[in-house]
Amino acid sequence: MIKTTTERRFWLIELLANWEGRITNGHLQHYFQLGRQQASKVINQYQDAYADQLMYCASAKSFLPTPTFKPEYISIDVAEYLNWISGQSAHLPLADDKYQLAHAILAPPARKVSPHIMRPLVQAIRQGERLEVDYGAVSNPDNGGRIIVPIRFVNTGRRWHLRAWCEKAQDYRDFVLSRLHGIPSPEGKCLGPLPADTAWQTQLTLRFKPDPRLTDAQQAALIHDYDMTNGELILTTRAALAHYLLQEMQVNIKMLDGNPAAQQLILLNHDEIKPWLFT
Known part of the structure; x- marks a missing residue:
């Protein structure tokens, strides 16, 4: 998890060095509003902390990844870089000038989820509480009431689910968030320890x-x-x-x-x- 300013700066150094093949003072100046000397100091700090990661190329006026470059702050998944250039990364703002790259994003239809549904779910997860919810599944479209104990939110790649203990099924179930209806009603604390979610x-x-x-x-x-x-x-x-x-x-x-x-x-x-x- 990238938290501190230094980590965010080191993350960008590695991201650009790895996927674009170079990092310059100009990159750091642009994304962090730094002066040239301060940007140079950040790269020196990275080199002091992680030796043999970068080498300076005078002809390119850039720092290049060494053959033994092994990132500490980024993953090896190109999606991290592509998410960043497309504005889907929370680490840094999207480039708006010469650093930008052409890209396109497929936008599937949004699933309708009301804040009035989400707020009780979030509170129930944090407080370990039971909720009565109305849920309409494709297999059973009639909104059926049931009492659940929300555990966590899960992104399955296509949509967001709520994983919860269902008292009706006496098992853990995944509930598509957009199929919850009305406003969940608090039912107090759990009646006892929940079974293991095997x-x-x-x-x-x-x-x-x-x-x-x-x-x-x-x-x-x-x-x-x-x-x-x-x-x-x-x-x-x-x-x-x-x-x-x-x-x-x-x-x-x-x-x-x-x-x-x-x-x-x-x-x-x-x-x-x-x-x-x-x-």
């Missing part, structure tokens, strides 16, 4: 490989695309999130898509994962 606490390993119906060239493209090891993509997730991950990966587990180019990947260890999938 599906949340259990870690699963999902193994994928290219659909064997694809040509060798198509399979090779997928292996490169996902940076697979020995022709397999290994992902670890909580059991409670496994089904969402498969949906996000567009992997059909019930039947193969008739078009292998649409299916692309198959799940190798379906039998291991199946007990945790939604029925």
